[in-house]
Amino acid sequence: MSDQDLVKLERRAVAAAGDGAAANVLWITINREERRNSLNEQVVRTMIRGIEQAMASGDVRAIVLTGAGDKAFCAGADLAKNAQGAVFAVDYSQPRSYIVELFNCMEACTLPIIARVNGAAMAGGFGILCACDMAVAADDIRFGTTEPKIGMTPMMILPYMQRLLPPRQLQEMCITGEVFAAPLLLEWGIVNYLVPRSELDSKLDWLLSRVVDKSPTALRIGKQAFHSMRDMNLRQALEYAQVMIPVMASTEDAREGMASFQQKRSPVWTGR
Amino acid sequence: MSQPATRKSLVRIGCGAGFWGDSAEGPKQLVDSGAIDYLILDYLAEITMSLLARARAKDAALGYATDLPGVVARLAPQLKAQGIKLVTNAGGVNPQACKAAIEARLQALNIDLKVSIVTGDDLMPQVDALRSSDVREMFSGDAFPAQPWSANAYLGAFPIAAALDAGADIVLTGRCVDSALALGPLIHEFDWKADDYDLLSAGSLAGHVVECGAQATGGVSTDWREVADDWDRMGFPIAECRADGGFVVTKPAGTGGRVVVDTVAEQIVYEIGDPAAYLLPDVTCDFTNVQLTQIGPDRVDVRGARGSAPTAQYKTSTTYQDGFRCSGTMLIGGVDAVAKAEAVAAAILKRTRRLMTEAGFADYRRTDVEVLGAEANWGANSRARGTREVLLKIAVHHDNAKALDVFGREFIPPATSMVQSITGFSGGRPSATPLVRLFSCLVDKTLVPIEVDGRRFEAPAVRYQAAPAGSTPQRATATDAAPAVAPAAATVPLIQIAYGRSGDKGDSANIGVLARKPEYLPLLREQLTAAAVRAYLAHFVDGEVLRYDWPGLNGFNFLLTQALGGGGTASLRYDPQGKMLAQVLMDFPIRMPAR
Numbered sequence: 001m002s003d004q005d006l007v008k009l010e011r012r013a014v015a016a017a018g019d020g021a022a023a024n025v026l027w028i029t030i031n032r033e034e035r036r037n038s039l040n041e042q043v044v045r046t047m048i049r050g051i052e053q054a055m056a057s058g059d060v061r062a063i064v065l066t067g068a069g070d071k072a073f074c075a076g077a078d079l080a081k082n083a084q085g086a087v088f089a090v091d092y093s094q095p096r097s098y099i100v101e102l103f104n105c106m107e108a109c110t111l112p113i114i115a116r117v118n119g120a121a122m123a124g125g126f127g128i129l130c131a132c133d134m135a136v137a138a139d140d141i142r143f144g145t146t147e148p149k150i151g152m153t154p155m156m157i158l159p160y161m162q163r164l165l166p167p168r169q170l171q172e173m174c175i176t177g178e179v180f181a182a183p184l185l186l187e188w189g190i191v192n193y194l195v196p197r198s199e200l201d202s203k204l205d206w207l208l209s210r211v212v213d214k215s216p217t218a219l220r221i222g223k224q225a226f227h228s229m230r231d232m233n234l235r236q237a238l239e240y241a242q243v244m245i246p247v248m249a250s251t252e253d254a255r256e257g258m259a260s261f262q263q264k265r266s267p268v269w270t271g272r
Numbered sequence: 273m274s275q276p277a278t279r280k281s282l283v284r285i286g287c288g289a290g291f292w293g294d295s296a297e298g299p300k301q302l303v304d305s306g307a308i309d310y311l312i313l314d315y316l317a318e319i320t321m322s323l324l325a326r327a328r329a330k331d332a333a334l335g336y337a338t339d340l341p342g343v344v345a346r347l348a349p350q351l352k353a354q355g356i357k358l359v360t361n362a363g364g365v366n367p368q369a370c371k372a373a374i375e376a377r378l379q380a381l382n383i384d385l386k387v388s389i390v391t392g393d394d395l396m397p398q399v400d401a402l403r404s405s406d407v408r409e410m411f412s413g414d415a416f417p418a419q420p421w422s423a424n425a426y427l428g429a430f431p432i433a434a435a436l437d438a439g440a441d442i443v444l445t446g447r448c449v450d451s452a453l454a455l456g457p458l459i460h461e462f463d464w465k466a467d468d469y470d471l472l473s474a475g476s477l478a479g480h481v482v483e484c485g486a487q488a489t490g491g492v493s494t495d496w497r498e499v500a501d502d503w504d505r506m507g508f509p510i511a512e513c514r515a516d517g518g519f520v521v522t523k524p525a526g527t528g529g530r531v532v533v534d535t536v537a538e539q540i541v542y543e544i545g546d547p548a549a550y551l552l553p554d555v556t557c558d559f560t561n562v563q564l565t566q567i568g569p570d571r572v573d574v575r576g577a578r579g580s581a582p583t584a585q586y587k588t589s590t591t592y593q594d595g596f597r598c599s600g601t602m603l604i605g606g607v608d609a610v611a612k613a614e615a616v617a618a619a620i621l622k623r624t625r626r627l628m629t630e631a632g633f634a635d636y637r638r639t640d641v642e643v644l645g646a647e648a649n650w651g652a653n654s655r656a657r658g659t660r661e662v663l664l665k666i667a668v669h670h671d672n673a674k675a676l677d678v679f680g681r682e683f684i685p686p687a688t689s690m691v692q693s694i695t696g697f698s699g700g701r702p703s704a705t706p707l708v709r710l711f712s713c714l715v716d717k718t719l720v721p722i723e724v725d726g727r728r729f730e731a732p733a734v735r736y737q738a739a740p741a742g743s744t745p746q747r748a749t750a751t752d753a754a755p756a757v758a759p760a761a762a763t764v765p766l767i768q769i770a771y772g773r774s775g776d777k778g779d780s781a782n783i784g785v786l787a788r789k790p791e792y793l794p795l796l797r798e799q800l801t802a803a804a805v806r807a808y809l810a811h812f813v814d815g816e817v818l819r820y821d822w823p824g825l826n827g828f829n830f831l832l833t834q835a836l837g838g839g840g841t842a843s844l845r846y847d848p849q850g851k852m853l854a855q856v857l858m859d860f861p862i863r864m865p866a867r
Contacts, residue, residue: 011309012280012282013282019568020512020571057306202281
């Protein structure tokens with residue numbers, strides 16, 4: 001099986017809100033339905049390649065991350081005996097995990113990444129959901145971090161869980177390893193929308209249509225600011241903000257946006 | 273099978289070639305834009321099949337659009353990277369050879385793309401059966417030709433969709449309806465069924481709009497000045513199609529052209545016949561209530577196509593040789609240039625007829641003289657009889673190529689023996705070429721076995737309809753009296769209140785005429801009658817003129833039968849495809865009501 005088959009990278013068009021202009025979205029679909037869309041090195045490296053290609057392409061405006069079928073979004077690391085490129089098979093002389101490389105890549109990604117949660121999000125799969133910028137989920141799915149059940153505890157995904165989850169709920173997940181039903185995703189603020197399965201794609205399209213009609217420049221600067229400020233203290237963050245304001249205002253898209261507002265017309269973004 | 277996990281919400285189809293010989297810019301521009309999911313290329317005009325059949329007869333490795341492998345090789349890395357699929361009728365009469373040539377180029381590039389072929393349109397194996405079935409020409413009633421050069425059925429979109437369902441990246445067909453190149457991908461992506469007639473009609477309309485390339489983006493539009501500055505960098509069309517059948521016509525950002533309601537409407541009326549019953553193999557289309565809306569710069573939303581069941585037959589095109597043709601032009605100038613040209617033409621024909629008789633040849637079967645520059649295409653309405661410079665064209669038709677050698681030899685001597693100023697023979701003597709005629713007929717779908725990649729394709733079963741009702745046109749024949757024209761205080765040329773586009777379908781011409789404002793429609797209805805158009809174009813039309821209503825677009829389509837001197841390469845006219853007819857009609861005088 002080639003890596004092409006393990007993860008499908010597919011450009012799809014979506015109509016922008018307003019004038020319906022088409023824009024490209026890269027769909028990254030983990031395509032291992034029979035293995036509940038679990039991760040191994042090849043899967044993760046293909047996902048990384050997809051994100052990098054989307055950023056380099058210049059004409060992809062957003063990324064959708066999902067899994068094939070309707071059972072699993074991603075079940076985390078492939079724990080099968082003899083699994084190829086297993087997550088925990090680390091060479092101590094080179095203690096780098098490709099999962100961390102994926103998180104670094106998502107952290108540096110200048111495009112919005114939206115999780116299409118089509119099925120169970122477990123362990124590492126739940127971590128990937130947390131690392132996305134936004135998420136739309138089907139209302140019949142389940143999620144959890146089951147590491148405690150096999151003598152471990154969520155480790156690589158903990159930083160993202162900490163940034164997203166209320167601490168009591170995080171601890172419940174990490175300590176009990178319990179599997180939870182979809183409504184809690186919304187209650188805990190893990191997804192933006194929870195919809196019946198039949199409406200998953202139309203809700204996703206709706207959300208995408210409101211992403212791709214915005215300035216790519218503004219999205220890029222915004223994501224950079226979000227990730228930078230998140231780990232700053234208040235004073236550093238405010239300093240960052242006041243330095244970035246003139247930078248942002250001098251971009252072509254910012255000038256176009258202000259001009260279009262004054263001229264009462266739709267803006268045309270150049271992405272510069 | 274590589275069915276998508278989820279269905280796309282939007283599928284973008286760009287057409288990068290409207291005919292074999294269209295700009296090489298098209299495919300590259302569309303692929304570079306990053307704004308398409310499918311690239312379609314239409315290479316086959318009605319007469320192209322006969323030329324390809326001749327090529328295949330000489331070399332079994334030919335018979336397809338030989339430009340395509342080079343086009344694919346140049347674009348393959350991007351097609352692969354962006355996942356763009358290519359659908360084209362470039363297979364001609366030899367899709368197998370086209371596939372082999374493409375696969376060789378892809379292999380050399382080490383790029384893995386699956387090439388699939390649709391075959392079965394080639395009816396040459398069945399011609400004896402067709403002849404013995406006493407099938408008749410659709411329009412003339414002629415018998416099936418004795419020695420056809422090519423015979424092809426116009427296939428539909430479902431075999432293309434089947435090839436895509438099976439994972440094809442590139443689909444090559446032979447003859448299919450042009451719109452199927454777009455409808456096939458939409459059936460595949462949106463899982464449209466064989467009885468989703470409104471959707472099949474809408475998808476066919478999307479294909480119809482883009483299939484002629486830049487004709488959908490401002491090319492050949494009536495209001496040419498609006499686009500002229502962009503002609504050197506014309507954008508090619510993209511249809512952004514939705515699962516509900518609606519679509520937006522647009523073009524790549526940063527390219528020239530003009531996508532507005534008028535330019536899209538002009539392309540919709542192009543070569544359509546009865547807009548209430550446009551017959552395709554998969555669906556009978558009703559485009560009469562199509563609605564166009566400008567929704568953004570160079571973005572026109574199209575919706576409202578309706579459909580009903582198709583008929584049980586495929587339309588087929590058979591080509592055959594009917595003797596030879598020969599034509600030449602010369603430039604004549606000075607005072608009385610028009611009269612001089614007419615006298616020269618008469619003398620050449622008289623002289624060659626005498627020489628042919630002396631040599632034992634029969635007379636010409638047909639001759640055609642046009643004094644170009646003197647508004648030959650306007651007939652009795654010419655206003656250029658006093659022009660001082662004309663191009664004289666003489667074309668002749670004969671069963672015997674040797675007889676036409678006489679014409680070729682005697683075409684240039686008038687330069688010293690007749691009027692002063694004759695010039696322009698840089699091409700040398702005109703020579704005889706085969707005159708290829710088109711024989712169109714209907715063939716039962718059951719007699720046309722289709723294969724996708726060599727495997728029998730079973731078309732989805734639908735309940736065919738016998739004869740779609742269509743609309744009831746206003747009719748005018750030669751025996752109808754020309755309408756009486758009441759004197760009017762003010763007349764304006766039609767172009768001031770309308771715009772339009774013309775084209776052919778065999779020997780019939782289509783002229784779509786659309787009112788610039790809805791309030792002008794009553795003027796057109798009252799004055800631009802079938803009889804008035806029949807009279808205005810009497811010098812061209814041997815058959816009848818039918819006027820079809822087109823309420824959704826505020827206009828009419830005029831169908832002129834037996835109006836192109838035989839049509840295609842059988843016509844001796846300088847404009848055998850009626851490309852100029854809309855422009856001729858645009859000078860039709862309209863009496864304006866007093867304010």
